[in-house]
Amino acid sequence: MSFPVYLSGSWVLLALLVTIIYGGNVAQRHPDLGPTVAYLIGFGFVVCLGVSVLLHELGHALTCRYHGIGVRAITLELLGGYTVMEREAPRPGVEATIALAGPAVSLLLGAAGVAVVVAVPDGSIAWELAFQFAFSNLVVAVFNILPGLPLDGGRALRAVVWAITHDRYRGTWAAGWAGRVVAVIALLGAMVGYTARVLNLFGVVFALMVVGVLWAGATQAVQFGRLGRRLPSIRVVDLVRTAIGVPSQTPLAEALRRADEARATAVLVTDASGRPVGLVNDHAVAAMPTERRPWVAVDAVARSLSPGLVLPVDLTGEDVLRAVQAHPASEYLVVSGDTVVGVLRAADLASALTSRPPRSV
Numbered sequence: 186m187s188f189p190v191y192l193s194g195s196w197v198l199l200a201l202l203v204t205i206i207y208g209g210n211v212a213q214r215h216p217d218l219g220p221t222v223a224y225l226i227g228f229g230f231v232v233c234l235g236v237s238v239l240l241h242e243l244g245h246a247l248t249c250r251y252h253g254i255g256v257r258a259i260t261l262e263l264l265g266g267y268t269v270m271e272r273e274a275p276r277p278g279v280e281a282t283i284a285l286a287g288p289a290v291s292l293l294l295g296a297a298g299v300a301v302v303v304a305v306p307d308g309s310i311a312w313e314l315a316f317q318f319a320f321s322n323l324v325v326a327v328f329n330i331l332p333g334l335p336l337d338g339g340r341a342l343r344a345v346v347w348a349i350t351h352d353r354y355r356g357t358w359a360a361g362w363a364g365r366v367v368a369v370i371a372l373l374g375a376m377v378g379y380t381a382r383v384l385n386l387f388g389v390v391f392a393l394m395v396v397g398v399l400w401a402g403a404t405q406a407v408q409f410g411r412l413g414r415r416l417p418s419i420r421v422v423d424l425v426r427t428a429i430g431v432p433s434q435t436p437l438a439e440a441l442r443r444a445d446e447a448r449a450t451a452v453l454v455t456d457a458s459g460r461p462v463g464l465v466n467d468h469a470v471a472a473m474p475t476e477r478r479p480w481v482a483v484d485a486v487a488r489s490l491s492p493g494l495v496l497p498v499d500l501t502g503e504d505v506l507r508a509v510q511a512h513p514a515s516e517y518l519v520v521s522g523d524t525v526v527g528v529l530r531a532a533d534l535a536s537a538l539t540s541r542p543p544r545s546v
């Protein structure tokens with residue numbers, strides 16, 4: 186088993202902030218150490234946080250492996266990370282186990298650290314190191330267990346809603362909203378902490394960065410959940426546009442005139458035997474000045490047809506999204522067996538997925 190481990194770019198910035206905050210704190214508590222040693226201890230705390238987050242992510246990754254889900258990579262952030270899985274968990278129970286494995290590792294390591302803190306002489310270097318280790322792991326555990334996406338607690342909450350409603354996307358949507366609530370509470374907490382002088386300016390900047398990451402992740406989850414909930418109702422047959430075929434080398438103006446006459450909203454390029462070989466791209470047509478259209482061949486604004494751009498008309502739900510993601514394009518040929526049905530535009534699919542559903546009373 187092997188997978189790469191990355192450090193995110195924001196990690197360096199946050200590491201600097203934490204070194205300054207924690208180093209300043211040590212300098213205040215131990216004026217005898219001098220600023221260099223104090224900030225070195227501050228940096229030691231950052232290293233501890235990094236190791237804690239790595240062990241936390243390994244908790245997720247190894248649980249994935251245990252359930253037969255491959256791991257692509259681990260990316261470390263300061264207070265958490267990402268374990269990129271090869272596929273999604275198949276059941277709510279597996280999702281919850283993978284989500285909680287990380288915080289469980291952090292909690293166990295934190296508890297071990299606390300045991301050492303209690304055992305060694307107060308204020309010694311060993312005590313300081315054990316304290317850092319215990320503190321980082323407990324911070325990582327508590328932060329990640331907050332019940333909102335993109336945090337582990339949010340994934341566990343998603344699994345619970347998924348198990349109750351039998352709808353993974355409803356779970357993502359609900360846990361995304363919970364994540365927004367967590368972000369707002371964290372923001373209020375940072376403001377109260379600053380007013381009460383518990384947090385200094387660096388602390389507030391750090392908190393605001395964390396709140397920003399939380400809010401962005403939560404919003405993405407809400408949108409993805411909303412999109413996914415609409416997926417089952419998506420059918421290619423409802424979205425297909427009427428298309429006409431024109432022979433290769435037909436002038437674009439003539440092709441558009443024929444389409445207009447036939448009340449078709451999509452154009453195919455065909456070969457001598459009438460077989461479709463290209464799909465006219467709407468944006469390319471729009472970008473072509475009207476006065477040039479009689480002089481350019483329709484082929485100039487068409488994408489040649491490849492097997493991935495052909496979809497069966499009876500495709501529905503997640504299969505539509507999977508087919509489109511496998512071969513990203515702006516137009517697809519829709520067929521029923523050997524018969525051409527029409528054209529699916531990716532833009533039509535996107536608006537069907539993102540428009541608000543009609544409200545039911």
Ligand SMILES: [Zn+2]
Nearest residue numbers: 287288329337
């Ligand atoms: Zn985690």
